Amino acid sequence: MSANKQAFIKLFKETARYHHRYEVFRDVITCQAYALHNAVAFSQEVEDDYLRIAKRYDKEDMKRMAQLMGYVIMGLEEKPCDFLGSLFMELELGSSQIGQFFTPYELSLLMAQLNVSYIEDKPVITLHEPAVGSGGMVIAYAQALRERGINYQQRLWVQAIDLDPVAAMMAYVQFTLLHIPAEICIGNTLTMNITKVFRTPAYYMGAWEQKLKLHYAIKECADLLIPDEKEKPTAMPVEQFDLLGETA
DSSP: OOHHHHHHHHHHHHSOTTSOHHHHHHHHHHHHHHHHHHTTSOOHHHHHHHHHHHTTSOHHHHHHHHHHHHHHHHHHHHSOSOHHHHHHHHTTOSOTTTTOOOOOHHHHHHHHHHHHTTOOOOSOEEEEETTOTTSHHHHHHHHHHHHTTOOHHHHEEEEEEESOHHHHHHHHHHHHHTTOOEEEEEEETTTTEEEEEEEOHHHHHTTHHHHHHHHHHHHHHHHHHOTTGGGSOOSSOGGGOTTTOOOO
């Protein structure tokens, strides 16, 4: 275990002992996510919820929560990984009732490296994660792209969904700190009932709204010009890898 994880766990156990550990972890991550979000795309609704959470804690514990954020930042700077997901499992906060388990990052990275070998040289790579969890699969995919000399901060677009708000906020925090352009939705993938949507700062800073409009316009034109493209043989199309994503 890294020094930053050890420091996080030690401080976390000292923070707000008057609340259940899961509640404290949830509020730490939610406040971190809200602060990062409102720094680039202010929402009064988000601000009001932040203040509601803050009222549950005394001043010293709010300072500790800010310090915990520092360990997350340093942990991700030290090495790309699923920092929060591994902490969540280490602290035994997962719900056994819903089978909540975050894939070890080493396994996620191996799966991502196998998928990236089929990426074509296109200006935009889209990745869809129907059950993002803490974002480990996406982080591994971004790292695998980087290992192949592909700048994921400029070329990768992620759309991710999770039913659990805490998991979605963990993904949002980590994607933001790693500057991954992404849209994280809280909702049900099967019914597509989405309750909240958060976009990372990289979305706004990288002008991804315009990039995506151009990308899908070009794709639509290509489909019209080459209607039989899907009938052409291919060794192993990336579209088959629903777990990690697709190129478009």
